[in-house]
Amino acid sequence: MVKLRLPLLIGLGLFIGGLALSSALKDRHYLLLSFVLLIAAMLPLFLRLERRKLEPRELVLLAVLAAVAAVSRIPFAALPSVKPVSAIVILSAYVFGAEAGFVIGAVSALVSNLYFGQGPWTPWQMFAWGMVGLTAGWLRNTGFMRSRLGLLTFGFVWGFLFGWIMNIWTLIGLPDAFSWGLVLTVYAQSFYFDLAHAISNVIFLSILAGGWIKVLERFRQKYGLLR
Structure with a gap:
């Protein structure tokens, strides 16, 4: 189990390091940084090549699921925090595992922001x-x-x-001096947005869980994907 999780921990460590570096530098190369972090997110899959051959159809599957998650944001663009992305990422990881879930989540954020706009928030969304x-x-x-x-x-x-x-990204970007009062203000102001995200996750999972899990499980078992 430790050997299986080591690549994920390495990728996660690089990701956190990249976020810390971006916060320290405060540059404007957000898209470039996002692609660098994407490589960190893909690292577990690259290291997996050492254990067994990663088939092209597995990469295609990950790309398709990430694209579906990314596109699912667009119809709900007018509704802040109401997005099916989290539900799709959760269900994909539920069937295909942590490596796939980590990659699909990070890629979906980067791809969807090609439509919504890249910025300092992109690496943090990829991480989240x-x-x-x-x-x-x-x-x-x-x-x-x-x-x-x-x-x-x-x-x-x-x-x-x-x-x-x-x-955390919001707090780092604020010009005001750090204080616990500022932290409480930021988190209090985000409560209703977070609640909307939480409730929408429950709704989308309730709607999608049964069908998605059956379909994805069938693909995994039939073609032996991402075992």
Whole structure:
């Protein structure tokens, strides 16, 4: 288990280091930084090549799922925080594991922002959605995630965790001196957006879970993908 998680931990460490570097430099090369972090997100898959051959159809599957997650943001562009992305990332990781979830989450953020606009928020969204997939993959075989209530609870909790991660970027970008009062203000102001994200995750998971899991499981078993 440790050997299986080591590549993910390496990729996650590089990702966090990249976020810290971007905050320290405060440059405007956001798109370039996002692609660098994308390489860090893909690192677990590259290291997986040492254990077994990664088939082209597996890469195609990851690309398709990431594209579906990215495109799903567009119809809900007018509704802040109401997006199916988290639900799709969770269900993908539930079937294909933590590596796939981490990559799909990070790629979907980068690709969707080609439409919504790149900025200093992009690397943080890549990290946040990557962590959604990573944790869903790590917990997928637990009794908690195997129950419908547990899956919905996981999505609800991540609606808030996602917002809390993005609040860190907001705090770093503020010109005001750091204070705990400022932190409380930022997190209080994001509460309703985080709540909307959490509730929408529950709704989208309720709608998509049964069908998506069956279809993705069928693909995984039939073609032996991402085992």
